[in-house]
Amino acid sequence: MLGRDIFQIVEYFATCKAETQSELHFFDLPSACPITLVIAILSHVVEYETIIGLEVHSQLLTRSKMYCSCSTDYAGAPPNTHVCPVCLGMPGVLPTVNQRAVEFTIMTALALNCTIPGHAKFDRKNYPYPDLMKGYQISQYDMPMGVNGYLVIDIEGKKRKIGITRVHLEEDVAKLVHRTAPDGESYSLVDVNRAGMPLMEIVSEPDIGSPEEARLYLVKLRSILQYLGVSTGNMEEGSFRCDANISIRPAGTTQYLGKVEVKNMNSFRAVFRALEYEARRQREAMSGGEKIPQETRGWVDDKGITVSQRSKEYAHDYRYFPEPDIPPLAFSPEFVEKIHSGLPELPSARYDRFISQYNLPSYDAELLTDSRAMATYFEECVAIATQNSGRQELPKKAKAVSNWLLGDFTRLLNASNTSLEDCRIKPAQLAELLELVEQGTLSGPLSKTVFEDMFNTGKTATAIVAEKGLVQITDSGEIAALVEKIMAENEKAVADYRAGKESSLTFLIGQVMKASRGKANPAVVRQIVTDKIGGK
């Protein structure tokens, strides 16, 4: 009894109520063997695989809402100030389709390698809830904007193709704010500002094999949406949301053991943690001989667990039917081609180009092209830095810019929670700093100090250098004097070095640099120290 037979038995026990001993004969097992024991044994033998499908909802960066002309710029606005009869769902009003939102959705579908069917239509999704102004959501049921696409992720150096089932367009709902009155009574307030925001849904195939793959898929997807300029991709603010379907099965089989939908994940980290938890929970349930019911579970971030919200028996019947207020949309091949040819360069293409054009290591190219803003910043900076130099200088300067961006720059941005767009150091200013380092005006350590100053004050490198008198000391006479002083003060280190202790040299150089307050040219210092101390 080996190989696939075991899987079959496990599947059988997982999906049927096998509780009579007679059924054991079917598998040719000793009849005295209790079922629970069989399952326990098999569960340890069997490897389970995880199957994940993701549904992403992304608000679109249009100026007006999906079906009315209200402004989408409601962040920070008082509740119910970005509303009109249409998004309030008042009697007799009608929706009109936001053309830009349709274009954004087709752009996304094309970027995800989808087929664009010639026709699309809107449908009503019916369910009663106080955040749904009309009592139905105008969504798309069986004729979405894009179908059958894919997205490629890199996992441990290998490329994995994740299928995209569909991309469609719908509207966001109002926000409910739950409150408790002083007398302890709980109540809810409705803020309709968000209602009617264009919302794009991207549904993946159940091709995702691990929580890490899920995370990579989301990072890549968000990056694509940001490149396209259709979404901010901000998960914490809720403009980019993710629900997951997750199940497990014995590796190599095709049947799902239950299907669980996980909601309420508000960050990439939350998605990863929730899926890790859920994959483990389902494996443990299987090992314990339990069945995994089909249900919706919510992620509770502070507890790090998922909890059951709704079982399949209470699943909604949305009673979809075609939206009579909006005629079906027709997309001509010319229209689709026009959008296709207007697509900006996407992350994977830019990654390839960064390697071929700038000769960057793939690690650098990957990190730089992750965000459109960072990649663009990089290219602008390199362009300025190489204005007056030959082509052969390009790789060296590109790597220098990359080092700055991925090193101190990213660190400072993260530490101060600043976005690249809001940062005070513009590409030209970073290029200027690089130039000062290259000319030898600034030493490596000094340049870091100057950079921090630039970051905090917005002043240029030249201005800071002048202000603080930070020009590098390259005069060998001046440096030699310093070296002699330091050697005199550190006789032991000198002796140690001469006795063969290599690290003493570094110590002495460091002391000289310190004494010069970082202004001495490190290369000159090293030369003079080595000369004066003599050979080993």
Added chain:
Amino acid sequence: MDNLHQLTIHEAHKLLKDKKISSVELTEDVLNHIHSVEDKVHACITLTEEEAIRSARTADQAIARGDIRPLTGVPTLIKDVICTKGIRTTCASKMLENFIPPYDASVIRRLQADNYVIVGKANMDEFAMGSSTENSAFFVTHNPWDIDCVPGGSSGGSAAGVAIDECIYALGSDTGGSIRQPAAFCGVAGLKPTYGRVSRYGLVAFASSLDQIGPITKDVTDCALVLNTITGHDARDATTVPLGVPDYTRALKANIKGMRIGVPKEYFVEGMQAEVRSVLEVAIQKLEELGAIVDWEVSLPYTKYGLAAYYILAPSEASANLARYDGVKYGYSYRNTNNMWEAMEKTKQNGFGAEVKRRIMLGTYALSAGYYDAYYLKAQKVRTLIKSDFEQAFQNYDVLVTPTSPTVAFRIGEKVDDPVAMYLSDLCTLPINIAGVPAISIPAGFANGLPVGMQFISKHFDEESLLKVSYAFEQATDWHNQKPPLS
């Protein structure tokens, strides 16, 4: 001048233009007349006297400047399902009893641009669901020809109001016959335009793919004049077509020599009143006398599925359209509970009348998982077949002629407990909405002392043929000049 309220639009327009009367005089006369007959007819849910006088003054000022169009200064009744900014719009429902829209329907904007005068909001069946106006949550409207009879519905208040001269013309809405059937019952003209001809923005939705606003008037010329103002593309309604609008008055020609008219036999149904049949036969012979070529043996075979398809499609759409009335945002709200779900449920339980609830349940059922294919999808297929029935017919005929309703106005209370008998009253009008084609009902004679309506149907966007044949018939007969005994 006496009895100004009896004027048609074109008569009033001439007097206003020639400065023989002012809009204020006309409006005051109409308002006085309303006060003398309204307690017998009950056509209006809301009277807007102050608003009427104010807009009449504005109209007079415009006229003094020489700015006058056919509807300028002419008093109208608006069915209470069409939103009027600042004026209560109830849909004859407890749910919206105190609802004052902060916006105007697009048709109202168009009327306003012509300096129209609104005298009130007309009674109707709740949310336009019904054929007798007995489903109004407030009161029943009486037929001016016999106050023991219904005026038809759902635009019963509009039709009765026009018949008894409580206005010069009215606007109604028609989802399955709601303009034409009451127009027939009250002996006036009523036209349902092609679906997509008139903006539905601000028309409180019953069945979105069937609803259409149209005029109810004292004669065919007035129908053309109102159409001229309310038709045309509207950016707020994606289902309106971006087609140019003709001057409909050009279709008003008395000559119909050689016009091809078909008589579809399926519309002369079993259970049709014999007197109605003979009135129709005489009327159609009149058309022949006028030179039309009449084919008495036309068949539209899918007509018989119209009623069934309609009572799947319309309630399905209604079940979604009426979901918004949950007491959270506006309108009636049940508050005697601490439970949100109970509040939403009780709001619907108490806020809607029986017929509305019946249709919501019917539609919810038809759309439910497992039933969608058998009901909604099949009804959509029937819709396609009915449409192609008409398309084929219009390859051979310019217009089709049928009775508007199988019977004349029935007695109040006669059918309230028998929904199916009530639904049958719309048998001849429903297929027209399902196909989306235009149709008109005009007075064709009397049966048992009550008016009989004749319906003309034409192809999509050919309202002109309807007006042409109706006008010719009207010029050759005197039915439209008959006044109900109550006046």
